[in-house]
Amino acid sequence: MTSRLKRTLLALSLAISLPAGAANYSIGTGSQSGTYYPLGGMLAKVWSDNIENFNMRAEVTAASVENIIKVSSGQQLVGIAMGDSVASAIQGQAPFRKPLDVAVLFALYPNVVQFIVPADSSINTIADLKGKKISVGAPGSGTRVGSTAILEALGIHQGDFKAQSLNYTATTNALANGQIDAGVIIGSAGVGAITELALTRDIRILSFSQAELAKVHAALPAYSGMEIPAETYSKVTAFTAPAVWNVLVVKKDLDPALATQMLETAFGNMDKISKVIADAKNATVDNMDKLQGVPLHASSQAFLTKMKGQ
Structure with missing residues (x-):
């Protein structure tokens, strides 16, 4: 079998394994020796397994600043970042050259x-x-x-x-x-x-x-x-x-329906995630808005209000 034929068959097998119309996304994490990467991998798996036509992979990055920039430019759907970096991005302070339209999906852990x-x-x-x-x-x-x-x-x-x-x-x-x-x-x-x-x-x-x-x-x-x-x-x-606090950062105009699905799925599976990533025990509804001075995504605020009202 020629190498060209092998590549063709591999491409076909990958295409067949993906659901028709599935959207592919990435979550920005950090180095593989930190907490961001395994946590991002667990979130990606939970979302991919439970949201229809949704496929996500964890991307190794330089972490917070790179993730925020990539989220704001649409290169990543979501990224993990430190709260002070997100605050700087929203205000357009160094190392960011201008204000970025990002928001917090929910807080993760300190x-x-x-x-x-x-x-x-x-x-x-x-x-x-x-x-x-x-x-x-x-x-x-x-x-x-x-x-x-x-x-x-x-x-x-x-x-x-x-x-x-x-x-x-x-x-x-x-x-x-x-x-x-x-x-x-x-x-x-x-x-x-x-x-x-x-x-x-x-x-x-x-x-x-x-x-x-x-x-x-x-x-x-x-x-x-x-x-x-x-x-x-x-x-x-x-x-x-x-x-x-570390947070999940998304674009401010992330589709509200998708954001709600991601919130419901993440919190519905957080016990499972916590068994693998101990820090995930801090990612609770009560802690969603733990990072002060940085806005939640509109769907996150609605979700928080709904859950606290139950």
């Missing part, structure tokens, strides 16, 4: 700002980061936007440290190999990348003081302090850090 250092590091406070080599997150990621904004709020400007632009996996690898002094991962408490690092290296996660948390909240209202218990990661003591 992301914690985790500054990681080797256990024997001389870095003990956020102020000690001055002059150090720090991974602040990949370009186009919410981690990069959030980490630099938080440091700025605490008076640590980009010229005050040596910034490295690494994703989750590259950050933990660089820490393990002694190539950087500190790395930031803004992700769920218990995120896989840090969990894996803590199993092979002794690390600490810096704790923010109450005064530092107050400064961060004043400059970035989407963030509030969150206490993370000891042993969330192997041998890592308890710490307190700013946290911001």
